[in-house]
Structures are given as C-alpha cells and as structure tokens.
Amino acid sequence: MKLFLTRLFSLRPNELVLVLPLGLILWSNSLAVQISYIASVSGFLNKVGVNQFLVVSIVTYIIILGVLSLKSLIIDRLSRVNVMGGMTFSFAMVFVLLRLLFVFRFPDWLNYSFFYLLAELQWLFFPLVFWIFANSIFNMAEAKRLFPLIAAWGFLGKLLGIGIATIAPGVFADLGVDPEELILVNVLFYLFSYILVKVFLSSTQSHDQTIYQPESVQDTLTECFNFIKEVRSFRFLTWSILIFSACDILIEFRFYDISDNAFTTLGEYQTFYGLYRLAMTLLSFTIQTFLTGKILTYFNLKDTFLIMPFTMLTSLILLLISPNLVGGVGAILLARLSWDTIDESARKSFQALVPEERRGRVSIFMDGYLLAIGTILGSGVTGIVILLGHVLPFSTFYGYIGIGVLAAFLGIWSIFQMRVVYENSLLNWRLTRRSKAKSVLDKLNI
Template identity: 50%
Template sequence: MRKEETYLVVTLWLLLLSNALACQVSDVVAVSGFLSSVGVNQILVVWLVDMLLTILITGLQSLIVDRFNRVNLMGWMSCGYVLMLVVLRVLFSLQAPGWLNYSLLYLLAEQQLLFFPLLFWILANDLFDMAQTRRLFPLIATGSFVGQILGLGLVAIAPTLLSRLQLEPEELLSLNALVYLAAFLLIQTRLKGIKFRQIAQKQESAIAALTEAWSFVREVSSFRYLTIAIWQSMFV
C-alpha cells in the first residue's frame, strides 16, 4: 500500500469494520431473543418478510445509488441506522411485545448486512482504478472479518459484563447506535469532498429493477428452494 493511499484505505477499513461489528451484535441479539421469547415457528414469518425486503432493496438499489452522491448516501444510511436503533431501544424501554422488538431488530440487522456493504463496495469501486482494486480491496475486506470477530467476542462477554454493570442486554442497541454515529462522523470528516471516478450508469425503471431482482431469485436455486420451503412451512 502506497503512502498516499493509506488515508483512504484506513477510512474504508474502519467503516467496513464498524458495520460488521454492529451487524454481528444485532443479529445474535435478535435471533437469540426471538427464539427465547417468541419461538421457533414464528421466525419463519420473519424470514419471509426479510426475503421480500431483500427482493425490494435489491431491485431498487440501482435506482437509489445512481441518483445520489454516494458519500452522502452512506452518511444518510449511517444516520438512518442510528435513528432506527434509538427507536428500537425506546420500544424495549417501553416494554413493547417481544415478537415486535426482536422481529424489527432482526430485519434491521439483515438490511445492515445487505445494503451497507453493497453501497460501500460501489463507492470503493469509484474511488480506485482497476490496478488499485486488485491491490487494496483484499486489505480493505479484512475489516469485515475483524468486525465479525470483535462482534462475536463482544456478544460472548456481554452477559457477564452487563450483569456486573447492572444493565439490560438491550443496551447493546445503544452501543450499536454509537458505532453508526462514529461511522457517520467518519464519513463526514474524511470522505466529504473526495474525488472519485465518474462512471456512466444505465438508467433503469423501478419495474425493470424489481423484475430483475425477482428473476435473480427464480434463477438461483438456493433462493428459489428457500422461498418454497418458507411458504410450505407457514401452512403446515
């Protein structure tokens, strides 16, 4: 890695680490909480909703990404995650139904896992040329692995640590909100005004984008079989 590339690579590495850490924490808390407070059968409904959201976001992402500055979009997305996590923390404080809280948290975690990396790598691809991507992308990608490891480690020690501090497990949501707030500040201070390559994008209608996403689900066997299995399980 060259000296002039260090600043940008470290920034992107930290952003990827932040999202991976927060995703890991949210996912573990959501799944364990849902299974313990609601049950196994009901999670199939959540999976179905998640699949539909995935189709929708996959279909619309090209329309959204191509119409806005990608640095600004990443900042808005990070800020949006902060707000959603704060709302979830309030719902837990108000003792809203467990199925609602953990379902929303699970859906949020899945969208964090899907949409943030998607936009991140589109942005990164616009910041570097082909030769740089071959050298730097493997290094930047390690941020995700480090974030996952840190997230799992945090979840592992959280019960003991929270018990000693006399805090509820839901405080992990507050931590995640702080992580995304830090990511937002990082974007605002280190990526604002940065120059990136302009790439011509083919314009696509919303219907065409959704049709393409649905075709992807139909053509990929694993997605197709998962869809059939979820629908069958709901009516058994």
C-alpha cells in the same frame, strides 16, 4: 504513525487517508452485524418462539425485496458520498428507535422482529452500497491492490462483534444492566462511521465515468430475465440458487428448533449462538484463505458448482440421521461453509463473464432477489408443513426435511444441466462486451 502504517501495509502516498477510514467503516458494520444477529435471534427464540421465526423470515425478505428495488432506483442518481453518509446515519437513528421500542415495552415479537430485520439489512444492504462507494473512489488497478486489505478489517470486526455479543449477557447480568443496552453499541459505531465519511471521505473524487440512464425496477428485472432466459448456463444456475436458498432456510430453521430446546435462558442461548458464529467465522476464514483459491484454480469453474449441491444434500441427510443438537450444528456448518466460501467465490467468478453494462443488475438479481425469493419459498413451505402437522397425523420434521431432500436432488439436476450447456453458453451474444473485441474465453481462465 502515518509513515509506519503506510510502510506496514505497503501503501502509496495519500492512500492511508482513504484505506484506513474505509477499513474502519467496514469493521464497524461487521461488528454491528454480529451483535445484531446474535442478540436478535437469541432474543426472538427465547421470548417469542421458533415457529414464529418463519413468519418473520417471510416478512423480512419481502421488505428486503423492496429495499433492493429502491436501491436500484437511487444508487446511481445520488452522490456516492451522500448515499454512504445517509446510510450510516440512518442505521444509527434506526437503532436509537429500536432501543426506544424496548424502553417503552412494545411487544417482544415486534421488537425482536424489527431487530432481526435490521440485522439482515446490515448483512445484505450495507456491503452492497459500501463496495459500490469504494469502487467509485479507486480505479481498477488500485482496487485489486487495496480491496483485500480493506476486506480484512471486516473479518476483524466480525471477531470483535462476536466476542462482545457472546460475553455481554454475563457481564450485563453482573452489572445489573438490561441486555437491550447492547443495541447502543451499534448506535455508537454507526455514528462513528458517519463521522468518518463526512470528515475523511466527503471530498473523494469518483473514478466512475458511467452516465446514468433512468431505469425503472421493471426495466431492470426485464433485462435480467431476458439475459438469464437466453444464456442457458445462467438459467440453470439461477434455478439452483433459488432451490438452495430454500433448502438453506429449512436447515436453519431445524438448527434453531433443536438449539432453542437445548437451552432454557436467554443468556445461555446467546453465549451458545455466539460460539457457533465464532466457529463459523474462523472456519470460513480458513477455507477462504487456504482452500477456495486452490479449488477454483485446480478445477474447471463449471465443476466447482457441484460442491454446493452435494454438500446441501449431505446436510439434509445428516439431519435425518442425527436429529439432535450435534446433527443440527453439523448440518448448518456444512451447508453454510460451502455456500459462503467456495460456492460464493465460484458465483462471483462466473458473474465476471457478464459484460460491465449488465453485470451490476445481474449480480444484484442473482445474489439479492433470488436469495430473498428462495428464503420466502422455503419459509412458506416449512410453515405450511407445520400447520398441516397440527391437523394431520405425520411428523412435521420428516415432512419439511423430506421436501428439502427432494429439492436438493432437483438442484443437483440443475447444476448438471448447467455443465452440459456451459461451453455453448459462452458464445452467446449477451456475454459479448460492447467496447472490447476480445472474447471472454481470451480473458478468463475457465
């Protein structure tokens, strides 16, 4: 079997014992993420209500900001293996705690809010640590060859997780089992991941030769602020990420509002939400596989950033034209597919311009901190509009979607400004690699 798998995936001797455990760990997390999202969102909307979701989003992303800060302090101080093992075991134990909260009948708003927080941490925090861990095992040449194979396991995990969460309500109802028992599936898969780390990956040798220099959260943020302030193209891109993160939560909230009113029972909504995530996953895979690479190759990198702003604006206008379930589903699919495929790949390519010694901090700031802050701002604005709607005679829907449209125009202006200063920014000294003489323009096809 080992020889068959080695030949099937074109692996070199002794790579299977590393690639297979890593792939299974990513598969397990991807599966658990889908279960958490589908079950937590469905349960929260059914048991608590859509308006309270805005409060949960704000609190969740404030906590995520704290977790990102903690990560920046500990990730380079501890062994990569210990961090990975500790994270998988911690997730397993936290899901055990969550199941106990349901057993002892704590308030629904607390249980499902905690569940949603865990889903966001699984989606954002786990991959950050996982890929840092994987990067410490393989050198650059190995990573280019093996990482696509490892990442494919994540896609398979997504599909299985969506399938489990979608059919679980009907199966559990027939068996007379509480729907909360689905949480135990996550416990089992994270314990499985912990065993994989300890048994197969605990003796891995790190290829990372970077010497850690103690740095506080303030130092990290100061470095990022100075970088973005001085490199003007990154400054305008930063504004656009912040704006479109806020617009995204407006669209998501409207989607939840419409779909929650369309389905009355928890089982019906969980099935619908599972099918929505299945469609999202399959469409994302198709776009990422067959379109994204061609678009990034055919167009200049700066031009690909125009796709996201106009897509986001189109999604918001679609909600205004068709404020029903069809419009809500179409709007969130349009926005998320563009954000998670073409725009994400463009951002990652753009971040490759940042020198190695700064890239990690700048990437976490752009993909972590800005996303969290934008979500908090968007949730706050939507919440304020809804509160004002209780005392003033106006439509809250047109209020917060109208604000989203204005913000989208501001984001479009920001991207156009980024394109204006793009070439000059490439000559900024902060984009110069300390240890290499060749310029960025010589190394990248931009």
